[in-house]
Amino acid sequence: MAKAKITFEDIHQTVNVPAGTRIIEISEKIGAGVIYGCREGDCGTCMMEVTEGWNNLTEPSVLEEKVLRENMAGRHNRLACQAQILGDCKVKPA
């Protein structure tokens, strides 16, 4: 299975994960600072900033785009409960 490395910059921690893993499946287990609310892409609480490897995450859905827009997200913000890892990337809480 393809692997990818995700780095949580706020805690300087890198995890080697199977491609397709959602960030929510990792970040809480390692105590990273991304915080979750609804956990289903509606509330925007888990907004994070992708500092490297923006293209190595799955494309945001129409609904995620809408929530990001409503929360005045920056260009490289994503929802950690929605984004799946396809290749190496670095993230931190927004």
Place this chain on the structure above:
Amino acid sequence: MADTPPLNVSTWKEAVEFAPGVHWIGALDPTLRTFDIILKTANGTTYNSYLVRGSEGVAIIDTVKEGFEDEFFRRLESVARYDEIKVIVLNHLEPDHSGALPELMRRAPQARLYISTRATSMLKALLRPNREEPFEYTTVTTNDRVSLGDRHLRFLHTPFLHWPDTQCTYLEEEQVLFSGDIFGCHYCDVRLFNDRVGDFRFSFDYYYAHIMRPFKQWVMEALALIEPLKMKIVAPTHGPILRERPRRYVAHYRELSTSTLSREIGDTNKSLIIFYMSSYGNTARMAEAIYSGADTVEGVRVSLYDLEGGEVAPFVDLIEDADALLFGSPTINGDAVKPVWDLLSSLAVVNLKGKIGAAFGSYGWSGEAVRMVEDRMRGLKMRVPREGLRVKLIPTQEELDECTGLGREIANILVGKEEQRGVIEFSDLT
């Protein structure tokens, strides 16, 4: 003011003009005793709605709760026709302010609805049962303006006070701030204005403590927009209209939203608090070991509290200003003990987002409490960076050393000295 006849809006059913062309058209709810489950209302509340007349049309700012429409429409009709209404603003979509909106839109179909950018999904969800067709609306944010001819409404984006959608609307020419729930309180008085009503200081502070306190950071951001405004009157959606020295209420919000601990220990020092309950002294010994470990770290102020010796409310105050919280609970009958849950279920009034948390406790045979408390902390949007410590019955010296290490590690995380753990394999995460 002393010579004017006393105003009584329980008998005066028309609009009340309080600035040229600016009217209160709200409703009284004097018998309400509990608002929104969480708030007591000793003398009820008001649902304040406002009407502004310009040379090219009328604006309605906020409506009233469902069931109070008759009073609202009667006051509205006393000063305007429905076909004159050009603008409807909802500063906040909670049902106590949007209750009369469907009927108002039906009576004034030509009017345009203005809501904040964050309000769209709420508008649809709140009004779904009442409408087959969604309303036409315009979303606005800070410094967007709407013209009524000779008068202009300017919007201020003030989210999370106390819903994501909240905003304020400023009438530029009259310097009136329609502040939504900000600066509001549940206080029903037929005299309507802050210089005429009874002593409402408690209601004002109580409302802040329950509604605005969890959002202090957002209060500060809103104040940065509000404080520079020239302000003759602040007109909130509940309670007295603040026309006498309105700026002191703005200053009071700043005071209430400023951390008191930072005045004591400065902004650079961090606060770490350990709370525990112990039945046979084992969880207490763990707590003391954690305390001794955390206390070795420079720049961290460590406090240790036995929950048995305190009450919830002051502990909530301590938690609000703390940067890290450690909860110790024995496991009794497969659960954390009640005083721990009592405290952990009393934190809705403070913002815990991003605070560091950890749990620990002694147990007899199954030890579920630590994991349960960790889950609760995550649910409260705290960060739980290290797995908690569970000790079977009496802690050994080695286990106490682990507690000391946990205390030191959490304190080090607070001051930015987190230990590096190399690359972790996903399959190794539990």
